[in-house]
Each structure stands twice: as structure tokens, then as C-alpha cells.
Amino acid sequence: AQSVTQLGSHVSVSEGALVLLRCNYSSSVPPYLFWYVQYPNQGLQLLLKYTSAATLVKGINGFEAEFKKSETSFHLTKPSAHMSDAAEYFCAVSDLSGSARQLTFGSGTQLTVLP
Amino acid sequence: KAGVTQTPRYLIKTRGQQVTLSCSPISGHRSVSWYQQTPGQGLQFLFEYFSETQRNKGNFPGRFSGRQFSNSRSEMNVSTLELGDSALYLCASSLDGTSNYGYTFGSGTRLTVV
Numbered sequence: 001a002q003s004v005t006q007l008g009s010h011v012s013v014s015e016g017a018l019v020l021l022r023c024n025y026s027s028s029v030p031p032y033l034f035w036y037v038q039y040p041n042q043g044l045q046l047l048l049k050y051t052s053a054a055t056l057v058k059g060i061n062g063f064e065a066e067f068k069k070s071e072t073s074f075h076l077t078k079p080s081a082h083m084s085d086a087a088e089y090f091c092a093v094s095d096l097s098g099s100a101r102q103l104t105f106g107s108g109t110q111l112t113v114l115p
Numbered sequence: 116k117a118g119v120t121q122t123p124r125y126l127i128k129t130r131g132q133q134v135t136l137s138c139s140p141i142s143g144h145r146s147v148s149w150y151q152q153t154p155g156q157g158l159q160f161l162f163e164y165f166s167e168t169q170r171n172k173g174n175f176p177g178r179f180s181g182r183q184f185s186n187s188r189s190e191m192n193v194s195t196l197e198l199g200d201s202a203l204y205l206c207a208s209s210l211d212g213t214s215n216y217g218y219t220f221g222s223g224t225r226l227t228v229v
Binding site for chain 1: 119121146148150157158160163165170171173205207212213217218219220221222223225
């Protein structure tokens with residue numbers, strides 16, 4: 001069974017500061033990993049995904065994530081936070097074979113950006 | 116290219132009633148998945164349909180059901196509504212339902228059961 005743990009349900013950063021959102025996964029097979037963002041009263045928007053190619057994945061809006069197999073981690077970072085980054089972020093895992101045909105989500109991290 | 120369309124956006128129902136939610140996937144996508152999002156349980160997988168067949172189902176009671184039509188549009192139905200069914204229901208569209216192509220989500224239907 002797959003699972004995702006997001007450390008920190010709430011993270012606050014100052015505008016212009018580094019954003020680091022943590023995600024650890026558990027999977028018995030090589031995983032696909034995703035980061036999604038959700039703004040209030042909206043659906044989920046894909047930020048980036050890891051599909052066993054490059055371990056450093058660049059996404060939209062300046063976000064990137066690094067897949068570290070030894071640490072079973074896929075942390076999301078952004079060098080400089082912007083007010084518009086305030087939202088809830090979800091890490092998700094799916095197995096590489098695609099046979100599960102579903103995403104298993106973490107519990108989410110609410111990011112607050114302080115002026 | 117149109118995105119994933121979910122209707123209605125908001126819905127208020129009474130306990131015991133039933134409800135049907137609709138999802139139109141991206142043109143050409145044949146897989147539709149449904150997820151329930153609540154503050155307590157987070158995002159949970161309901162089921163996935165591909166070419167009108169349910170291929171995968173999450174751990175939800177039989178009151179939750181779905182179907183997919185030949186044009187890939189999908190509906191989910193919840194019968195005998197309970198207060199705990201109040202949630203944001205999200206639909207995800209995928210080319211073939213595997214992670215290779217990823218999943219595009221709709222804006223969701225906010226269901227409130229009173």
C-alpha cells in the first residue's frame with residue numbers, strides 16, 4: 001500500500017523567503033509523485049510531477065521538487081515566496097505501473113505568505 | 116482546449132435524499148476518477164471509470180455509485196444522503212487513467228447535506 005506524509009499542516013513564510021514543503025512517501029514499487037496546489041473554492045492544479053526521469057523536477061510558478069529515493073522524500077521548494085503562493089499544497093503518489101489508477105494524497109500543507 | 120467541467124458547482128440537499136453530480140472530461144480523455152475532499156478525511160479516492168467500465172473503487176459504502184457514458188462524461192450518485200457526505204467532490208480527467216499522462220482536476224462540486 002502506498003502512503004504520503006506531509007510534515008507540517010501549516011507553514012508560514014515571509015514574502016521573498018524560501019518556501020519548503022515536506023513530503024515523504026511509502027511505496028512498494030517505484031512511484032510517480034505529484035504536487036498539486038488548491039486555492040480556496042477551487043479544484044487541484046498540477047504544479048509538477050516525477051515520473052522516474054530527472055530527479056530534480058521543475059514545475060510551474062517557479063516551484064521545483066527533488067526526488068530522493070534514499071530518503072523517500074519529494075520536498076517542494078521555491079526560492080522566493082510571493083503573496084499569490086498562499087494556498088494549500090498536496091503531495092500525491094501513484095505507482096509507476098499505473099495499475100492502481102488512483103492517487104493517494106497527503107493531508108495537505110496550508111502555506112501562508114506574510115507581507 | 117476546454118478543461119474538466121463539473122456541474123453543479125454548489126448543491127444543498129436534505130438527509131435521506133439522493134444526488135447526482137456530473138463531470139465532463141477533457142476532450143479525448145477516456146478516464147474519469149472521482150475524489151471526495153473533507154476537512155477530516157482529506158482527499159479520498161472514490162472510483163475510476165475508463166471506456167464506460169469501472170476499473171477501480173475506493174473504500175466507500177455502496178450508497179456511492181457512478182457511471183460513464185460513451186462520450187466519456189461521468190456521473191456519480193449518492194443515495195440516502197448523510198450529514199457526513201457533505202464534501203467537495205472532485206473529478207479528475209486522464210488520457211488513459213495511468214500516471215504517465217497525469218490527471219487534470221475540475222473545480223469540484225460542493226455538496227452540503229442538511
